[in-house]
Amino acid sequence: MLQYRTAALAGFGTQCWWGGIKVMVLAAFYGGASMAGTPMSLTQAITYSWLSQGLLVLVPWLGDPEVAQAVRTGAVAYDRLRPVDAYALWFARSAGWIAARVLPRVALMAAFAAVALPLVGLGDWAWKPPASFAAAIAFLASSVLALLLSTSMVMLLNIAATAALNERGINALAGPVVIVFSGNLLPLMLLPNAWQTALLLQPFAGVVDIPARIYFGLMSGWQAMAGLGLQSFWIVVLVVFGRMAMQRTMRRLEVQGG
């Protein structure tokens, strides 16, 4: 991370700009219409935008580039020879890869949106603290689950890239789906009411949207527990599925070069 300080700061600048435009557009939409029937307030929608910008790298739209490279160069053969479970090895590596990028960005984004914005007098557009202490604790738990869930999805992308020997096409197709359904594009609650149940139950909601709902106290008590349970359920399903897919792929894999 620190070796690429300029690149990381540049990425952070991009995320701030993006978040800023989102916030201005949301404010404009909220400004005119009748507020009856909006499931979340403008303040919440704004905090949601900053939160999802901070958690951006948690959104599983890319396979781990190291795995893709190992497959292309044939280095994947070494991973097959190691006396450890290959799935567990890649899982741990991908989880580390994601966590190492997410933590500094969340911290920077919080510093910008929660501290710097109110200081320059843009308090209305700032990142607000969680609904309560309990919500904060539950949010932390949910974030850890989100990291694991995200990793189990990245694993599927890794395996697909291994099967296809090329990650670019898969990454290009996975991106749009994940960005919409995780809530990164727009809070899922602002999408049409008729879709809400389906949107909440699908696996991508656990990456950004469920942690965010818990953060605002829109899910609390039993509902928060149900949210955490839903995240855990999808982690288990995706890990089991990923293990099976990986076994099949690895059996068929022809290692390139030497």
Add this chain to the structure above:
Amino acid sequence: MGSLRLLMRLVAASLSGQARYPASALMLTTGQFLGTGIEVIAVWALFHRFGEVQGWQLGEVALFYGLVNCMFAVADALGRGFDTLGTEFLRTGAFDRLLLRPRPVALQLMGHDFRISRAGRLLQGALVLVFATVQANIAWTPAAIGIALFALAGGAALFLGILVLQGTLSFWTVESLEIANVLTYGGVQAAQYPLALYAQWFRRVLTFIVPLACVAYYPALAILGKPDPLGAPAWMGLVSPLAGFVFLAAAFGVWRFGLRHYASTGS
């Protein structure tokens, strides 16, 4: 050989190279189509929930969206060479070879990597324009078509100028920096909504520093026959796309300065 013919040849060579891998080209184009299409979902969902935004209807906003995406698709297809300048040419030293050829370097870069996949964004923008025409009842009179084409040309020039600036920056940084995305993709994102929604300082940036408003907002108002809620005169949309060409000329000025100060890595 004239510059334009040379560019055409380079573009044709680049395209036929990508056509050798049809499945990959198709997948990348589809990816571009879907990837740029997701923003439509956000726009649509917000209108679905809120009905309108400060008096703007979905069809009208779709016109901005379609115009901006078409102009960026054209510039992005032409200007990707400037994006890869740092990683592909400067670091490897391959740039020195371009300098030895008795042709403009910028021209060689533009033809170097003309991306088929950008057709995905262009198609998506065009579809949104059709949608806007139906929804907002846009009358495509010859005058309106003229304004739209002028705006598209100005917008493509503006975005190309941004890519040229990004390339110029890599003379100093060697890296191709993600920060340029603020102006390219971020510019597309900002310009796909009516300027009137934004805070005043942001409107000024988009008009006087990076004149996105001049190539999208004012011409679209002229096409819609809608007065500017902020009070700009109606003829503004007829001349404002010129700002895109001015921006491109300025960008090439900076480019020449960068080129003069370029020192090879020697590798």
